[in-house]
Amino acid sequence: MNHLWNLVRKELRELLTPSSLISIIVVVVLLSSLGTFMGSEIKGQMSIQPVGYYDQTGDGDDGYATYSINELKNYYKEYGMEPDEYIIDLSQYIKDDSPVEDQLLDAMKSAGVESSLVFSKDFNDNIKKLERGTIDVYWIQTNTSVFSSLNTVIAGETVARLNDYIGNRLVSEDPSLDKNEIDIIKAPSLMTGSTFFNGTLQKGVTPDQIYSALGNQTMFVPIIIMLVIVMIGSIVISSIGNEKENKTMETLLTLPINRTTIVSGKLIGASIAGLIMGALYMVGMYFYINGVMITTGDGVSLESLGLTLDVLDWIMVIATMFLAIICALGMCMILGAFAKNYKAAQTYVLPISVLALIPMFITMFGSYGELPMILQVLLFIIPFTHPMVVMQNLMFGNMAMVFGGLAYLLVFAFAMIYVTVRLYKSDILLTGIILKKKNKAE
Structure with missing residues (x-):
C-alpha cells in the first residue's frame, strides 16, 4: 500500500506543478470572464x-x-x-x-x-x-x-x-x-x-x-485560425520538451551554428507548416460551405453585396496570418524553454489556446467596433485577433485597423524573436531556471 501511495504522490508532483496549476487558474478566470461577456451580449440581443x-x-x-x-x-x-x-x-x-x-x-x-x-x-x-x-x-x-x-x-x-x-x-x-x-x-x-x-x-x-453569405468569414475563419495556432503551438512546445528530454537539445546547441540561425530555422519552418495547414483547412471549408449553400442557398452572394477581395487584399490576409503564426511560435518557443520534459511541455499549451479562444468567441458573437474601448484595446493586444478580423476589415474598408494590425504583429513578432534568441544564447534551455537558496548559516 505504501508503494501505491508513493507512486500516486510522484505522479501528482509531476502533474500538479505550480506552472500547470497557474495555467489552469488563468484559464478558469478567462473563461468565466468570457462567459459573463457572452451572457450579457446574448441577453442584450x-x-x-x-x-x-x-x-x-x-x-x-x-x-x-x-x-x-x-x-x-x-x-x-x-x-x-x-x-x-x-x-x-x-x-x-x-x-x-x-x-x-x-x-x-x-x-x-x-x-x-x-x-x-x-x-x-x-x-x-x-x-x-x-x-x-x-x-x-x-x-x-x-x-x-x-x-x-x-x-x-x-x-x-x-x-x-x-x-x-x-x-x-x-x-x-x-x-x-x-x-x-x-x-x-x-x-x-x-x-x-x-x-x-x-x-x-x-x-x-x-x-x-x-x-449566411458572410458565414465563412464570421464563423469559419476564426475557427481555422484558432485550430492552426493551437496545433502548431502544441507541436512546437512538445518538440522542445521532447528534445530536452532526449538530450538532443544539448547536441543542437553545441553545434557551430549561430543561435539566431537555429531560432530562425525553427520559426520559418513551423510558420510555413502553419500556412500549409491553414490553406488545407480553408480548402476543406470552401467545399463544405459550397455544398451547404447548394442545398440552403438564398441567392445572395458576396459579389452581389460588393464584398469581394482583390489580389492585394489576399496578400494582406496571408501576411497577417503568417505574422500571427510567427508570434504564436515565438510565444511557444519561449514557454517551451521552461519545460523540463515532454510531459511538462503539454501544460504550456494552455495559455496559447486561451489566447486563441478569446478573440475567436468574441469576434463570432460580437462586433469589434461595437465593443467597449477597454475590450477593444485588450483584443488588439492579443496578436491572434488580427487574422480573425482582417477579411471583414478589408471588405468594410477599415484600412486603419488592417495596417495597424500588420504593424503591431510585425513589432510583436520581432520582440518574440529577440526574446527567443536571447533564451537560446543563454543556458536556460539546458539548466532551466535555478533558484538560489540562501545558506541557513548566513
Whole structure:
C-alpha cells in the first residue's frame, strides 16, 4: 500500500506543478470572464428592441395602418412598458420633398432603431378591398456577428402581430366572409425586406441572408485560425520538451551554428507548416460551405453585396496570418524553454489556446467596433485577433485597423524573436531556471 501511495504522490508532483496549476487558474478566470461577456451580449440581443415605422397612407386614425400601430402600442402598455420607446414614429425625421428611401437611413440612425416598417401608400385601400397591403421592412446591419440576423426575427414578429390586429378588425367588420377572403385576413399584409448594409441599400435582402453569405468569414475563419495556432503551438512546445528530454537539445546547441540561425530555422519552418495547414483547412471549408449553400442557398452572394477581395487584399490576409503564426511560435518557443520534459511541455499549451479562444468567441458573437474601448484595446493586444478580423476589415474598408494590425504583429513578432534568441544564447534551455537558496548559516 505504501508503494501505491508513493507512486500516486510522484505522479501528482509531476502533474500538479505550480506552472500547470497557474495555467489552469488563468484559464478558469478567462473563461468565466468570457462567459459573463457572452451572457450579457446574448441577453442584450434577445431583449425587446425598438422598431421604427413610417405611415405613407395619409388616412389618419381610421386607416388600418394607424389602427394596427395603436393596437401594438396598447400591447406594450399592458405589460407596463412605455410604447413610445419601442414603437417610434419616423415621420419627424422624414421630409415630403424627397423619396423616403433616400432619407430612411439617416432617420433610423436619428431615432436609434435598427429596423423599421414603411406602410405603402395603397396599404389601407388594398385592405379595404380584401387585398394584401405591403409593408416594406428596412434593416440597418452594423456587424456580421452571430446575432446580427436577429433583427429579421424581431421585424417578422412585429409584422405578424400587426396582421393579427388587422385580421381581427376585418372579421369584426364583416363576419360573412368566404374561404379565400379568410386566407387573406389571416395574412392581410405582405412583408418585403431591404437592408442598409455598409451604408448601401440592398433591396430584397434581409440581415440573415447577409449573415449566411458572410458565414465563412464570421464563423469559419476564426475557427481555422484558432485550430492552426493551437496545433502548431502544441507541436512546437512538445518538440522542445521532447528534445530536452532526449538530450538532443544539448547536441543542437553545441553545434557551430549561430543561435539566431537555429531560432530562425525553427520559426520559418513551423510558420510555413502553419500556412500549409491553414490553406488545407480553408480548402476543406470552401467545399463544405459550397455544398451547404447548394442545398440552403438564398441567392445572395458576396459579389452581389460588393464584398469581394482583390489580389492585394489576399496578400494582406496571408501576411497577417503568417505574422500571427510567427508570434504564436515565438510565444511557444519561449514557454517551451521552461519545460523540463515532454510531459511538462503539454501544460504550456494552455495559455496559447486561451489566447486563441478569446478573440475567436468574441469576434463570432460580437462586433469589434461595437465593443467597449477597454475590450477593444485588450483584443488588439492579443496578436491572434488580427487574422480573425482582417477579411471583414478589408471588405468594410477599415484600412486603419488592417495596417495597424500588420504593424503591431510585425513589432510583436520581432520582440518574440529577440526574446527567443536571447533564451537560446543563454543556458536556460539546458539548466532551466535555478533558484538560489540562501545558506541557513548566513
